[in-house]
Amino acid sequence: MSAFSAIGIDREVDQNEFTPGIEPQATWCPGCGDFGVLKALKGAMTELGKNPDEVFLVTGIGCSGKLSSYFESYGYHSIHGRSLPISRAAKLANPDLEVVAAGGDGDGYGIGGNHFMHTARENHDMVYIVFNNEIFGLTKGQTSPTSPKGHKSKTQPHGSAKDPIRPLSMSLSAGASYIARTAAVNPRQAKDIIVEAIEHDGFAHIDFLTQCPTWNKDAKQYVPYTDVQDSDEFELDVTDRRNASEVMYEAESRLAEGEVLTGRFYRDDRPSYGQEKRHTGEMPEVPLAERYFNDDYEWERSADLMDRHR
Ligand SMILES: Cc1ncc(C[n+]2csc(CCOP(=O)(O)OP(=O)(O)O)c2C)c(N)n1
Numbered sequence: 165m166s167a168f169s170a171i172g173i174d175r176e177v178d179q180n181e182f183t184p185g186i187e188p189q190a191t192w193c194p195g196c197g198d199f200g201v202l203k204a205l206k207g208a209m210t211e212l213g214k215n216p217d218e219v220f221l222v223t224g225i226g227c228s229g230k231l232s233s234y235f236e237s238y239g240y241h242s243i244h245g246r247s248l249p250i251s252r253a254a255k256l257a258n259p260d261l262e263v264v265a266a267g268g269d270g271d272g273y274g275i276g277g278n279h280f281m282h283t284a285r286e287n288h289d290m291v292y293i294v295f296n297n298e299i300f301g302l303t304k305g306q307t308s309p310t311s312p313k314g315h316k317s318k319t320q321p322h323g324s325a326k327d328p329i330r331p332l333s334m335s336l337s338a339g340a341s342y343i344a345r346t347a348a349v350n351p352r353q354a355k356d357i358i359v360e361a362i363e364h365d366g367f368a369h370i371d372f373l374t375q376c377p378t379w380n381k382d383a384k385q386y387v388p389y390t391d392v393q394d395s396d397e398f399e400l401d402v403t404d405r406r407n408a409s410e411v412m413y414e415a416e417s418r419l420a421e422g423e424v425l426t427g428r429f430y431r432d433d434r435p436s437y438g439q440e441k442r443h444t445g446e447m448p449e450v451p452l453a454e455r456y457f458n459d460d461y462e463w464e465r466s467a468d469l470m471d472r473h474r
Pocket residue numbers: 225226227228229244267268269270271272295297299300301302303308
């Protein structure tokens with residue numbers, strides 16, 4: 165339990181606790197895959213027995229960025245492509261916080277690509293969920309870094325001439341220590357993968373396929389999917405980098421052809437950035453956040469907030 169806990173005692177956590185007390189009406193379109201991420205995230209936090217006040221959810225800009233408005237926890241709806249540096253700072257200031265960063269494919273693989281690469285390389289202990297709908301959703305369907313070659317949109321009316329990036333391979337070569345792909349159409353697997361990612365000590369990247377029925381009507385709906393762990397075709401040892409790289413490449417190539425492969429692709433247990441810093445004695449004994457933490461004030465504020473939400 166973190167120093168910031170408003171509750172102060174261990175207890176069963178109910179999934180509804182991750183729904184804001186004054187529940188905003190979600191403005192996602194009917195059938196949007198983003199609902200699947202929200203559901204899976206709530207399920208994962210409940211399964212792990214986390215209190216909402218132990219979690220810090222940082223989002224980027226896009227339809228995906230609205231996640232922090234519909235999920236009850238500490239939250240920060242940041243700017244386009246910048247969820248990761250904010251998450252890193254928060255984790256270093258308060259290592260007890262469960263930090264989850266989330267945003268779109270344009271946000272994370274485009275404008276925020278540089279932060280993605282270095283946060284993976286440095287192995288910061290957090291979960292990064294990328295809502296991959298293969299377009300810019302919020303700004304009305306422009307081509308994104310994951311749009312397939314030939315994809316037609318308002319910005320590429322004759323079809324994109326560019327090859328899409330390979331998010332899993334990129335993540336592996338950058339240095340992420342947990343890499344998985346799941347899909348909104350597969351909520352059980354999605355929840356299990358988020359649980360594993362949270363439990364993992366290091367940078368856990370989830371490429372989360374989210375259908376956009378409004379602006380990406382041509383896209384496959386990510387069904388049927390094959391879980392690489394269940395498939396007889398792949399004998400994947402997720403700790404074997406070369407093996408993982410081959411299966412990732414296959415999954416990325418097949419997605420472009422309309423076949424969806426999901427599951428866990430890679431895991432290594434090297435120390436996270438925070439662990440390395442503790443080892444070299446560079447992390448303060450009292451975390452920065454706690455040095456300026458006024459217990460009495462926080463209790464009063466939390467009680468007040470809970471009253472207002474009741
Ligand atoms: C610096 C900056 N550039 C551009 C924009 C405009 N903008 C807002 S959302 C967005 C793209 C969102 O696409 P994605 O990250 O894939 O999220 P989605 O809406 O698909 O979930 C863009 C280009 C912005 N808000 N800030």
